[in-house]
Amino acid sequence: FEKSPVERSQSLSLVTMVPLLDIERKLIDNLNNYAKALEQKLQIIRSQIAVMRAENEKGRRDPISYLSNPLNGFSLIRRLHQDWFKWRKYLEQPVGISQMRNLALWQGELPTKLDLWDACTGIIRIQSTYNIGTSDFINGKLDGKQYNASMSSADIFAVGEHLSKENRSAKAVDWLQEMPHRLKKDLFPEHLAIKEVKVLKLLAEMHVNLKHFSKALILLDNCQQLKPHDAALLRLRLKTMDFIASQPKTILPENKQLKASIGKGYKVSCRGNSERSSRLHCFYNFTTTPFLRLAPLKTEQIGLDPYMVLYHEVLSKREMSLLMSRASRKMEVARIYNTNPKNKNKVRTAKGHWFSKENDELTRRIDRRIQDMTGFDLTDSEEFQVINYGIGGHYHTHSDYFDFASANYSGERNRQAIFLGDRIATVLFYLTDVEQGGATIFRNAGYSIYPRAGTAIFWFNLNTDGNGDPRTQHAACPVIVGSKWVMTEWIREWKQIFIRPCLPHATGTSSKLSRTKS
Numbered sequence: 001f002e003k004s005p006v007e008r009s010q011s012l013s014l015v016t017m018v019p020l021l022d023i024e025r026k027l028i029d030n031l032n033n034y035a036k037a038l039e040q041k042l043q044i045i046r047s048q049i050a051v052m053r054a055e056n057e058k059g060r061r062d063p064i065s066y067l068s069n070p071l072n073g074f075s076l077i078r079r080l081h082q083d084w085f086k087w088r089k090y091l092e093q094p095v096g097i098s099q100m101r102n103l104a105l106w107q108g109e110l111p112t113k114l115d116l117w118d119a120c121t122g123i124i125r126i127q128s129t130y131n132i133g134t135s136d137f138i139n140g141k142l143d144g145k146q147y148n149a150s151m152s153s154a155d156i157f158a159v160g161e162h163l164s165k166e167n168r169s170a171k172a173v174d175w176l177q178e179m180p181h182r183l184k185k186d187l188f189p190e191h192l193a194i195k196e197v198k199v200l201k202l203l204a205e206m207h208v209n210l211k212h213f214s215k216a217l218i219l220l221d222n223c224q225q226l227k228p229h230d231a232a233l234l235r236l237r238l239k240t241m242d243f244i245a246s247q248p249k250t251i252l253p254e255n256k257q258l259k260a261s262i263g264k265g266y267k268v269s270c271r272g273n274s275e276r277s278s279r280l281h282c283f284y285n286f287t288t289t290p291f292l293r294l295a296p297l298k299t300e301q302i303g304l305d306p307y308m309v310l311y312h313e314v315l316s317k318r319e320m321s322l323l324m325s326r327a328s329r330k331m332e333v334a335r336i337y338n339t340n341p342k343n344k345n346k347v348r349t350a351k352g353h354w355f356s357k358e359n360d361e362l363t364r365r366i367d368r369r370i371q372d373m374t375g376f377d378l379t380d381s382e383e384f385q386v387i388n389y390g391i392g393g394h395y396h397t398h399s400d401y402f403d404f405a406s407a408n409y410s411g412e413r414n415r416q417a418i419f420l421g422d423r424i425a426t427v428l429f430y431l432t433d434v435e436q437g438g439a440t441i442f443r444n445a446g447y448s449i450y451p452r453a454g455t456a457i458f459w460f461n462l463n464t465d466g467n468g469d470p471r472t473q474h475a476a477c478p479v480i481v482g483s484k485w486v487m488t489e490w491i492r493e494w495k496q497i498f499i500r501p502c503l504p505h506a507t508g509t510s511s512k513l514s515r516t517k518s
């Protein structure tokens with residue numbers, strides 16, 4: 001059954017991308033073998049040319065005397081009757097059949113059209129969330145930090161093309177206009193290179209969409225110089241002229257940049273502008289369960305209303321790496337059988353792995369630790385979900401509690417609700433540090449938390465009266481750089497009936513909300 005109320009970002013998780021590097025190595029080796037086979041063939045041909053040319057020149061120096069020798073005459077006839085026939089056969093023989101077979105064989109392991117679509121979306125999400133200029137982004141300057149990586153013209157064009165297909169013309173122009181001066185520096189062979197005319201034409205189309213007609217015309221003129229007899233270009237030029245003729249008054253001032261949707265709220269919070277109240281403390285929790293007298297928990301208050309704490313160093317390095325390596329073995333590259341990007345919403349859910357608590361000693365031990373952290377009875381609570389995010393991986397704003405009153409909740413979810421209750425609280429473990437981005441933000445509460453390996457956040461999703469607390473809505477900001485792994489534990493309500501009894505809810509009374517804290 002569906003365990004997560006909201007679909008997470010769709011991109012291939014980072015860990016499922018790791019094997020792609022091996023596939024790429026295999027492909028390069030394969031191409032190298034092909035080149036070797038070609039070289040071998042070339043060598044054979046070249047050496048034979050030398051032999052044949054020597055013989056031919058010997059004959060042409062004095063043809064009559066050469067041919068008067070029957071050995072030479074015979075050989076010429078035989079050569080021209082037999083050898084050239086064999087040469088033809090030899091030249092027709094394809095080079096590197098086995099390498100070509102390999103290529104066909106590995107086709108199924110390569111990312112799909114939809115994977116590329118997801119990756120483009122991830123790139124755009126990072127750019128817009130953190131408000132990164134296109135040229136900075138392309139040159140590897142991400143949110144103020146310079147990395148030793150940059151995008152090739154082919155990479156840039158893929159993003160520009162994606163944006164154009166998504167009808168985001170202004171953004172597409174932003175990307176595509178970075179291309180023309182880069183193309184000249186490319187060392188791609190002819191068939192892999194992106195043609196300048198293709199870039200200029202797409203740019204012109206985007207300008208037409210934006211009603212920047214004179215810019216479009218200049219680009220189209222450049223295109224026509226490169227490809228004077230192209231019918232599609234001519235048609236586009238005529239269309240542009242028609243536009244100009246038919247809507248002279250609607251032309252926008254050309255330099256007026258269409259406002260990029262600089263988002264409020266979510267985006268701003270992801271850029272890390274929240275402040276913490278000075279009334280908050282760090283302390284050792286000795287009291288939630290008797291065990292904590294022996295091993296108190298390092299606790300940091302994030303907020304009192306809604307109540308939220310961080311528990312530091314609750315997982316060891318070994319536990320985290322075991323969880324991640326076990327999950328990555330089970331996490332499949334989520335393949336899409338329907339590769340039509342239009343159907344993107346129907347496919348692929350989170351790239352995670354669910355661990356049964358009864359799995360082994362590791363999961364049982366972590367389960368006991370969560371009991372110590374929360375004081376809750378976890379018998380009916382959910383399995384652990386381990387998640388790894390991909391390029392620009394994020395999770396839209398959502399609440400972990402279910403809105404049972406809404407019409408969406410029927411069938412299996414309703415049954416769970418009846419038997420287990422709602423998700424009264426969440427424990428979210430971070431299994432890795434994240435170099436940049438990837439914060440968990442609670443916009444309504446004004447909290448943002450940056451991932452730190454071994455730390456867990458704990459919060460109540462429900463008010464004391466059992467209703468969902470909308471202030472606990474949260475989102476995972478896009479990861480800029482790093483591999484973000486988290487593990488969630490959703491604690492169900494009914495089993496806590498005597499631990500956190502139902503009380504009328506009064507806002508602003510943090511003491512009630514923090515009943516299970518020390």
Ligand SMILES: O=C(O)CCC(=O)C(=O)O
Nearest residue numbers: 395439440475476486488
């Ligand atoms: O990854 C995060 O920071 C948040 C994850 C989350 O909200 C969830 O799994 O429900």
Ligand SMILES: [Fe+2]
Nearest residue numbers: 398399400474
């Ligand atoms: Fe969540």
